[in-house]
Amino acid sequence: MERNVLAYVLVYLFLAVVFAFFVGPLLWLFLSAFDPNASPVFEIPSHFTLDNFKKLLVPVGNVIPLQWILNSLIISLSAATIATLVSVISAYVFARYTFKGQGAMLTTFVILRLVPPIVIALPIMMLYNWWGLINTYLGAILVIAALITPFALLIAESFFRSLPVEYEEAAMVDGCSRLGAFMRVTLHLAIPGITTIWLLSFVTAWSQFVIPLMILKNPALMPASVGLSYFFGEYGRVDYGRLSAFSLLFSLPVIIIFLSIQKYLRKGIAGLVSR
Amino acid sequence: MAQGKNEGIFQAHEDLSSGGMIDKLASFFEGRGAFLFLVPALVLIGIFVIFPVVWDVYISMTNASLVGPSAKHYIFIGTQNYFRLFQDFLFLNSLKVSFAFTVLSALIGQAILGLALALVMRMEGIKGKILVATVVFIAWVIPEVVAGYAWSAVTDKQGLVSAILSFFGVKTEYSLYFTHPFEVIVVANIWRGTAFSMILFTAALEGIPKYIYEAAEVDGATPWQRFKYVVFPLISQAILVDFILITIWTFGVFTLPYMILGPGGGIGNAGQLWTLYIYFKAINNFDIALAAAASNVMFVIVLALILAYLWSMKYFRRW
Numbered sequence: 088m089e090r091n092v093l094a095y096v097l098v099y100l101f102l103a104v105v106f107a108f109f110v111g112p113l114l115w116l117f118l119s120a121f122d123p124n125a126s127p128v129f130e131i132p133s134h135f136t137l138d139n140f141k142k143l144l145v146p147v148g149n150v151i152p153l154q155w156i157l158n159s160l161i162i163s164l165s166a167a168t169i170a171t172l173v174s175v176i177s178a179y180v181f182a183r184y185t186f187k188g189q190g191a192m193l194t195t196f197v198i199l200r201l202v203p204p205i206v207i208a209l210p211i212m213m214l215y216n217w218w219g220l221i222n223t224y225l226g227a228i229l230v231i232a233a234l235i236t237p238f239a240l241l242i243a244e245s246f247f248r249s250l251p252v253e254y255e256e257a258a259m260v261d262g263c264s265r266l267g268a269f270m271r272v273t274l275h276l277a278i279p280g281i282t283t284i285w286l287l288s289f290v291t292a293w294s295q296f297v298i299p300l301m302i303l304k305n306p307a308l309m310p311a312s313v314g315l316s317y318f319f320g321e322y323g324r325v326d327y328g329r330l331s332a333f334s335l336l337f338s339l340p341v342i343i344i345f346l347s348i349q350k351y352l353r354k355g356i357a358g359l360v361s362r
Numbered sequence: 363m364a365q366g367k368n369e370g371i372f373q374a375h376e377d378l379s380s381g382g383m384i385d386k387l388a389s390f391f392e393g394r395g396a397f398l399f400l401v402p403a404l405v406l407i408g409i410f411v412i413f414p415v416v417w418d419v420y421i422s423m424t425n426a427s428l429v430g431p432s433a434k435h436y437i438f439i440g441t442q443n444y445f446r447l448f449q450d451f452l453f454l455n456s457l458k459v460s461f462a463f464t465v466l467s468a469l470i471g472q473a474i475l476g477l478a479l480a481l482v483m484r485m486e487g488i489k490g491k492i493l494v495a496t497v498v499f500i501a502w503v504i505p506e507v508v509a510g511y512a513w514s515a516v517t518d519k520q521g522l523v524s525a526i527l528s529f530f531g532v533k534t535e536y537s538l539y540f541t542h543p544f545e546v547i548v549v550a551n552i553w554r555g556t557a558f559s560m561i562l563f564t565a566a567l568e569g570i571p572k573y574i575y576e577a578a579e580v581d582g583a584t585p586w587q588r589f590k591y592v593v594f595p596l597i598s599q600a601i602l603v604d605f606i607l608i609t610i611w612t613f614g615v616f617t618l619p620y621m622i623l624g625p626g627g628g629i630g631n632a633g634q635l636w637t638l639y640i641y642f643k644a645i646n647n648f649d650i651a652l653a654a655a656a657s658n659v660m661f662v663i664v665l666a667l668i669l670a671y672l673w674s675m676k677y678f679r680r681w
Binding site: 094095096099101105106107108109110111112113115119126127128130146154159169172173174176177179181184195197198199201202203204205206207209210211212213214229230232233234236237240250290293296297301312315316319320330334337338341342345346349352353356357359 | 394400404410411413421479482485490493494496497499500501509525561562565611617620653661
């Protein structure tokens with residue numbers, strides 16, 4: 088019994104230390120966003136204020152920080168939608184047909200999904216100079232969509248495989264063409280899965296950094312991630328309150344989306360071990 | 363299987379192709395037509411991912427530069443850049459730093475902390491464990507730039523970590539990211555990435571039936587023996603998968619150290635990972651060709667790791 092008590096004390100001690108370690112930086116971020124005199128010092132603000140958030144409308148250089156959030160929205164919404172569309176239709180083909188080179192293509196997607204973005208950031212920057220896509224939303228949207236596609240495609244493929252083929256067959260027996268069966272039956276059944284894929288694509292696009300850093304040099308076009316580093320690095324004196332407020336605003340959609348698809352994410356990660 | 367009609371690269375699954383009620387469009391779709399569905403994805407990936415990787419190989423064999431006359435008109439110079447690369451002290455340094463960073467922050471830090479947390483999550487009657495798991499999870503999902511910003515603030519000379527250190531009597535005159543760049547990014551990356559290992563191991567532990575564990579307990583095994591002889595062998599596959607994946611990811615980390623240390627990687631380049639090296643060479647030194655050579659070398663290393671992952675998955679599936 089005594090051993091048990093000791094074990095529990097140790098477990099709680101461990102949890103307390105881990106909790107402090109993980110919550111520390113997050114709590115500082117939160118508190119400093121509402122602190123009128125924010126600094127790296129970890130402290131409860133003398134009073135809580137929303138001024139730091141209001142200051143997101145005050146220009147840095149000649150761009151207001153809120154513009155960066157807007158840019159992130161434009162880029163991520165478009166990239167996630169393109170990636171979801173192209174991966175869902177091709178994942179259907181991967182899941183329902185067998186053809187030459189199928190296995191090799193899927194393996195290539197697994198490889199591409201794991202390659203660090205820095206590897207393509209550099210050649211993309213050079214190619215974009217050549218193609219005239221540097222400093223354009225379109226350039227950023229296309230490369231980010233392309234980066235997310237292998238990942239979205241693999242999830243979509245396993246999702247379609249898990250959908251029973253019988254519903255499609257039934258629709259076809261009732262006179263639906265295969266295309267019709269796909270559009271009317273399979274896509275409908277797949278809506279929850281497709282939504283999850285879109286959300287995952289969106290958060291992945293939202294957090295992209297190194298590629299936009301290299302191809303969007305114009306502050307007016309920067310997404311929030313690059314804007315934050317620009318904001319942080321360019322000026323001698325760091326305005327911590329404003330940066331933290333900006334960071335909170337920038338993190339909020341991701342936190343909400345991830346907490347709402349947590350269960351799916353756990354299943355996906357569990358699937359990495361036993362397939 | 364219905365032969366004849368479906369010949370070509372596509373063959374529909376037997377159960378789908380046996381019906382005879384297909385109109386013209388559908389029969390087009392049954393056969394090669396379905397291939398059209400693959401085109402957008404393949405074109406997108408081909409132009410914006412595969413082609414750049416190939417292009418990078420070409421650039422690494424030229425004298426291309428970011429500015430100056432050789433920015434527009436570069437010439438082919440063969441493998442010279444690769445010789446230059448392996449003679450560059452900074453590159454060899456960045457390999458060493460990346461290797462140490464991966465071992466310490468991922469294989470030791472994230473994996474052990476993640477496993478410990480997963481074991482605690484499995485215990486019954488522990489209050490507050492969900493709260494801890496949620497905070498660990500949030501640290502993993504917030505944008506990496508934000509994580510980097512927060513860590514540069516808490517390791518500032520006035521920041522939280524310095525305050526805690528001085529509470530324990532360790533005086534810090536300068537910011538920690540200035541005096542201990544490597545240690546700071548290692549700790550920050552443990553903070554950032556532990557959630558993945560925790561979730562993976564939690565899932566693996568849930569797969570172990572309770573009765574196996576209880577049987578060992580009845581037989582009088584101590585907690586350590588139970589872990590060593592019962593739990594560990596059953597989650598060894600998860601451990602291998604975890605090791606390979608976090609190695610690949612940690613090896614490619616760029617944003618977090620970039621935000622905390624900048625592309626130079628801090629004093630004496632002590633925290634200059636190969637990812638920062640590539641950026642530093644290309645953007646700060648304008649030496650694009652050398653940076654391209656470096657990213658190709660690293661691509662090959664990452665590829666080898668990924669193939670190891672794929673192989674291990676196959677190996678375990680045979681069991």
